[in-house]
Amino acid sequence: MERIKSKFDTFRQRVNIIIYGTNTAYGRLFDLVLLGVIVVSVIIVMLETVKGFDQKYHFELIALEWVITVFFTIEYILRIISLKKPVKYIFSFYGIIDLLATLPMYFSLFFVGTSVLSVLRAVRLLRLFKILKHPQFSNQSINLKEALVASKGKILIFMYFMLISSVIIGSLMYVVEGKEGGFSSIPISIYWTIVTLTTVGYGDISPITPLGQSIASIVMIMGYGIIAVPTGIVSAEFANYNAKKGIPKATNPCPNCGTEGQEYNAKFCYHCGVAL
Amino acid sequence: MERIKSKFDTFRQRVNIIIYGTNTAYGRLFDLVLLGVIVVSVIIVMLETVKGFDQKYHFELIALEWVITVFFTIEYILRIISLKKPVKYIFSFYGIIDLLATLPMYFSLFFVGTSVLSVLRAVRLLRLFKILKHPQFSNQSINLKEALVASKGKILIFMYFMLISSVIIGSLMYVVEGKEGGFSSIPISIYWTIVTLTTVGYGDISPITPLGQSIASIVMIMGYGIIAVPTGIVSAEFANYNAKKGIPKATNPCPNCGTEGQEYNAKFCYHCGVAL
């Protein structure tokens, strides 16, 4: 009994190293294989929706899909087994994603014609975001994240301003243009305003009265101009970040009081005055 | 008499604290309720214009609208009562907005079929801008405002340049394209130019002659390139603003060795270790 447990522990540790490790050769290989399978699996989901392709290769797609589903199922079970306290993983964001990636095919055995469910498999793609946590990329993505988080407040206010503007302009255009130009209700007019403010401009709805076109022109110039605001905020934050980075940060914390961020050429801790 | 006046004064003060206060629990609750009512009220205005929905729930929408109108009316009266000198408020921007938010429904009793007036209720949305003055957001929105105000001069010149360019390019396209491509008058051509310069590109009007398409190509590249100008202006202003903020507010140099650039919260000189 003891031996079996000890054997299982060894097995669990090995699996853990392969699945969660990023430094060992096997760990890297596993990450690479997993990446490949996810990409293939998402391509299959896509191809199934392309009518001509699906009719020709329906059987092959389904077969390949089952292989992938079994692979994901085994991986999911191994992930749970290899952890000492799997509950945290199971209810984590990626734990739920991993589960959702396997379920749709099993459901398809019991329910027929569930195309919505089968598209759910595309959720597997979210697993690819995990790569950004990889040591190789994490440094860069943390930079990006920090700069974006730092500008969150300003961006939110900007969004709030844009949203209210869209509703007001949308209501105005509804009154001005009426139903001929396609501005059939205020929600539709708001949709048009967003299409215009963001400079997307589908052209499915476009103003036809001179007054409507004049207001639209102002909205376009507004949209063209105010893109400068988020861009300016984020640019300044990145520049700020670069500037901070420019100052060498590789100073050790004080050995006495542990205060970090000592000056580059400091001889004494600025907090407790002990010689460094 | 005196007592009634004194009681009224107490009542006025309490109402004032609830309506205008942002620090008390009741004040915050009131702000939150008001926010909710405004959002609901704007959604009602929107839904009334969606044909299918309005036909089904016309009575419910009108009933809810009356509840909201009465709420806004009471709020408006309380706002006036709770101030010692209400005249300033009544003729202020938000005072007029608050009044306009209540009137349309009362007018609808006397005049029938005034859809334009009913849309006027969307003006209530402007009240949401007041939130930006809230202590929680005011810091960020002041930053935004300052940076935009600082770049106002350059932005205006840029707008002026764009406007004149639009008129000249519009006139040129009118001559080149003629009426086949939809360039039926100079104002329409100017509208097209703005649609193109701002990279919106509806496609309701688009050049069909080779020369027209060549000019359009140049206009597009111009529009694509000159967006750099407002963006650059605002970015530089934000960076400028951050830089100013970034400078630690005047740390004194070490009184012993004269080393400058001490940490903001330093207790000891990082160079000689003397207590600051």
Next chain:
Amino acid sequence: MERIKSKFDTFRQRVNIIIYGTNTAYGRLFDLVLLGVIVVSVIIVMLETVKGFDQKYHFELIALEWVITVFFTIEYILRIISLKKPVKYIFSFYGIIDLLATLPMYFSLFFVGTSVLSVLRAVRLLRLFKILKHPQFSNQSINLKEALVASKGKILIFMYFMLISSVIIGSLMYVVEGKEGGFSSIPISIYWTIVTLTTVGYGDISPITPLGQSIASIVMIMGYGIIAVPTGIVSAEFANYNAKKGIPKATNPCPNCGTEGQEYNAKFCYHCGVAL
């Protein structure tokens, strides 16, 4: 004879002050009136091309146009008279613009149905650029100009790169899409590429084959991404400009050797060592 000449000289000086002066009350008034007349005149040119409006008010428009033309003619003559050496003005950019602003109406007396010529009157609008040289705006517009001139080299290389890319991508799409999708010739395909790269996206031509749509997707992402390049160049240049401005430049040059750019708190010239 002498007296007449002297009288004419006085008249010339007065006219000169009114027309070219920007500091005197009359000079400012004249600038303002001129601005108004130009704007009115351009609006007339526009309205003449709007069919419904022109049919109703044809006579009024023509009459007003003649008043303006006479005004511009007198102004043009006064400008020439008031200068001692008018040749330079006559052949300058704004001299030619001023002449072109008056001619079309006179030509219309001799030639009938010259709509192209009449649009030439829109050239008057170019005169509005002169305002940017006004003392009030010149400071800001010089800033703008300097930052743009400084980034000219990089912008040109960027444009060169974009142009060549457009031709190559256009040729590729011509081969891939063929004539069904509207890619009927390489020039048209290049036009489409520019429409797409600049994120304008009219939708008059759009790819319909899967391969074409894939290439188009890459082109769009490219276009979306590389807008960062001109924006980044100009932003950095503005930031650079602001930074330079930030450094107090009001230090006097060395009285001994004349070297400029002394440190703000310098006590001695850094070049010759003389006390400042």
Next chain:
Amino acid sequence: MERIKSKFDTFRQRVNIIIYGTNTAYGRLFDLVLLGVIVVSVIIVMLETVKGFDQKYHFELIALEWVITVFFTIEYILRIISLKKPVKYIFSFYGIIDLLATLPMYFSLFFVGTSVLSVLRAVRLLRLFKILKHPQFSNQSINLKEALVASKGKILIFMYFMLISSVIIGSLMYVVEGKEGGFSSIPISIYWTIVTLTTVGYGDISPITPLGQSIASIVMIMGYGIIAVPTGIVSAEFANYNAKKGIPKATNPCPNCGTEGQEYNAKFCYHCGVAL
């Protein structure tokens, strides 16, 4: 024999100077002529695809094309002859481009109706990128390149994020909109997502259900907002680059008074006036 070899060597050197030299008068002339011929040749390729033009001037275009092909062939042979070790050139990027620029016409002698091949001649355009290596432009283009290379990591992560988002949003829209709105398969939906996220907005496919339009609105605002990210990255990198260039390379502090930040070319300390 010796003499012939020596003569050939002289010839080779002369050709080398003309073809590869950028400082001699002949070298510059050759570059200019080559530039002209490439541009003319690409214009011919374009015009051949314009139906009306090709039918009128088919013979002239073919004749001119042959002249250019012979010119390129001679140039290619001279390039190889003039080098001592031509193998490296032959298999270099520009070597292959130069060869591809000559072949299509010779193939057209043997194979009829190879329009795809004839478009291959557009590849000649790639030769124009060589200009960026010219001493006159190389400085600026190196700057551009360095700033872009420095921001490569962040840009790649951003692209990765956008790609995955496009697939997920595309799948979602496929489920929400169904086939009526033109979202006939997931790949098409992804194409639409990219068209929308990059703010191109053709309008060939656009959502028609309220839910689809709501999601589309969010996607547009996302696309409008996240353009700030690459722009911010590149802006910061350019600013960084400018800043580095701007910092005087390490001036020593004054040996007498220890004042730092001496002017780059200072001969005397600006604080105490001692010779540096």
